[in-house]
Amino acid sequence: MNFFEYQDKARRNTTLLVLLFAAAVIGLIAITTVFFAFASRASGAPGAEAGLGEMLAALGWDTVAGIAITITAVIALASFYRLQQLAAGGRAVAESLGGRKINIAPRDLAEQRALNVVEEMALASGTPVPDVYVLDDDAINAFAAGYQPADAVIGLTRGCIEQLNRDELQGVVAHEFSHIFNGDMRLNIRIVGLLHGILFIGLVGSWLLRGSYWGSGRDSRGRAALFGIGAGLVAIGYTGTFFGNLIKSAVSRQREYLADASAVQFTRNHQGIAGALMKIGHHQQGSNLRAANAGEFSHMYFASGLKHSLLGLFATHPPLAARIGRLDPQWKGWGGAAAPAAAAPHSDQVSGIYSAEVYSPSPSADHSQYRSRLDEVLEAVDNNIAQPSANQLALGGALLAQIPGDLKAAAHEPFAARAVVYALMMCPSQFELQRTLLEKSAHPAALREFDRLQPAVAKLPVICRLPLLDLCVPALKALAPQQYQIFKRNLIKLLRADGKVEIWEWALYRVLIHGLETNPDVQRKVPVGGGSGSAQADAQRFLLAAMAHAGNTDYLNAKRAYEAGLATLGQTPVPLPAARDINLQRLDKALAISRDTAPLKKPALLKALATTLAHDGLVCGTEVELLRAVADCLDCPMPPLQGVSHSPLRQDERAIATTAN
Known part of the structure; x- marks a missing residue:
């Protein structure tokens, strides 16, 4: 099962969850109705001496309807x-568990190492770096939470970052990334709410019970009635919770096996995640969290966060032994396994992102200039979207090694990160004009940082630009709302400096906004026009046209590339829009509409975009990064590609100048 199939399954699981929730509500209504029937019997109401059927009939349909409406309204409002x-x-989620964000200022070597591991996973998979939170808890555990990759966080306990070595920590982080990619996070939060x-x-029943005990000024009969109602509501509520937890646990257990397998595929090291599970088994506190509300999020953790009774009936995770046995068939069980040694964070390289013994890129590789065959790009779409290989993980390390230390440090600081992004958005042919605009609108200190960092950014290989941008995302999320709005306006001014926008600049801007703003801009989701058929088909054709003009300055070559993309997408050939018609506003609308393409149809769109860029059989480095940027905005994170050669890029212009509105 690949990324797109997981996403489609996640949608179906959400529908199933709603159906199960509805069934639970119906069950609660039935139980409440029976409770009221017996309460009527206890109160001596008419029909009290009759059987259950007669008692229910005596309530009347109006009473049953009132019970149903009340129960449904209470549950719906509480869930909402x-x-x-x-x-x-x-x-x-992270803050409710007492987590502390460490992206900007890790306090010690263990936190720095944990941040390094998360960053390498994110950049190797083509996603913005998520916020990383540390929970000051000695248990060995972790979690991923969020509605989508743009608002995802990775949570790690103090025990996890201090007790695990680098390979084990990498296995745990890869496990959590698989939950992000497989669409589990959104379902997990919905489970919490429902x-x-x-x-x-x-x-409510518990409150009534306490009121019946502590209440004053009531006669014994009134307190007894209050106690009975409270006890009944407790029984009703926890009956529903019983079945709800059963559903949550059954779903979670199967997903943990899938996440373990995905982590091994990512790291190519089954001993890492198996070793982490072994350390949990030997650790005094295990994976049990001390947070007061840990149980509410129990299905999100790397390992069970609570002790369960009833023979594991409510266990949200498979037994440790079962998980280890699947990962390491040679494992002899707890009786034959010695406790693994605890980690020594100072022994790993934490000042940089990668350890030399983990990554060994070719010393002669120059990743600043490369090409990829079209078949390799198509293979990546099929098998590596949100599922990068170990080779791509190594390539991510090699790319990060090319980013100067000053730029990496600036990317982790909110103020300096703005200057880094300004520098990434600069176009050599418009530099003086864009610099003048920054003088008028940017903060003077940010402008000084820009002047300091811009020369290094200008020398940065094209293939390193997206990783650097992704590194900036967590720091930029820390900006105050007013600071962010000024920053965003400045970026738009840079884009429209001379009334034109290059498609590469637009792609960088859109990737950044996609990573910073979790709510899609509904106003952009209107038909882009200029074609026949549905709005989605029009939007996809418009993106293909933009790619065709981006890779070809000659209209006939662009037309051939466009038609090749349409053929891959299975659409009837239509005239290619002129380059002047591909403006910023229409590009934004096309991308917003295409983002809602059904998961199982997105591979065809990505392959069509790749075919359009590479109708000659090769995709140059600039085109690969453009494709990766668009894929990211379509919620299809695409890892960096190795490339088949390091020959110079083609000399023809790779950007399309388009009139901006």
Whole structure:
């Protein structure tokens, strides 16, 4: 199963979750109705001496309907309230567990090493670097949370970053990234919200029980009635929670096996994740978290965060022994396994991103200039979208090694990260004009940082530009709202400096906004026009036209490339829009609409875009990075490609100057 099939399955799982939730609500309504029937019997109401059937009939359909409406409304409102609390995505989950963000200022070597490992995984897979949170808990555990990759966070406990060695930590982080890619995160947060609604009935019952005990000024009969209602609501609420947790646990257990397998595929090292699981088994606290609300998020963790009874009935994870046995068939069980040695963070290289013994790129490789065969790009679309290989992981390390230390340090600081992005958006032919615009609108200190960093950015290989941009995302998320709006306006001014925009600049800008803004711009999702058929088909054709003009300054060559892309997409040939018609506003609309393409149809779109860029059979480095940028905005993270040669790039112009609105 590849990334697109996982995404499609995630959508179906969401539908299944809604159906199961509806079934649980119906069950709660039925249980509540029976409770009211017995309450009527206890109160001596008419029909109280009859059997259950007669008691239910005596309630009347109006009473049953009132019960159903009340229960449904209470659950819906409680679920909605909890989901609103979690609207911030992964950050809300991490902070509710007491997590502390370390992307900007890691406090010690263990935190720096953990941040390095997360960054290498993100850049090797073609995704923005997620926020990394550390939980000051001695348990060995981790989690990934969020609605989508743009708001995802990786959480690691203190025990995890200090007890695991680099290979083991890498295995755990790869496991969590697989949850991000497989669409598990959104489902996990929805489970939290829906189960809270069911649990809320029990909480109301608990409040009533406390009121019946501590309440004053009531006669014994009134307190007894309050106690009975409270006890009934507790029973009703926890009955629903019982079945809800069963559903959550069954779904979670199967996904953990899949995440383990994906982590091994990512790192090509089954001993890393197996070793982490062994250390959990030998650790005094294991993976059990101490946070007061740890149980609410139990299905999100790398390993079980709570102790479970009832023979593991509510266990959200498979037994450690079962997971280790699948990863390492030679494992002899706990009786024959000595406790692995704890990590020594100072022994790993933490000042840089990678350890020399982990990565060994070819010393002669010059990744600043390369080409890839079209068949390799198409193979990457089929098998490496959000599932990078070990070779691509090594390539990610080699690329990061080419980024100067000053730029990496600046990317981790909110103020300096703005200057880095300004420098990435500069076009050599418009430098003086863009620099003048920055003088008028950027903060003077940011401008000084820009002047300091811009020469290094200008010398940066094209293939390193996206990784550097991705490194900046966590720091830029820390900007105050007003700072961010000024920063965004400045970027748009740079794009439109001379009334034209190059498609590479547009792609960089769109990747950045996609990583920083989790809510899509609904206003951009209107038909782009200029063609027949659905809005989605029009949008896809418009993107193909942009790619065709980006790779060809000659109209006839662009037309051939465009038609090759349409053929790959299975669309009827239509006239190629002129280069002057491909403006910024229409590009944004086309991308926003194409992002909603069904998961199983996105591979065809990516292959059509690649074919358009490489109708001659090769995709040069600039074109590969353009394709990766568009793929990222389509929620299809594409890893860097090795390339088949290091010959100079083609000398013809790779950017299309288009009139901006």
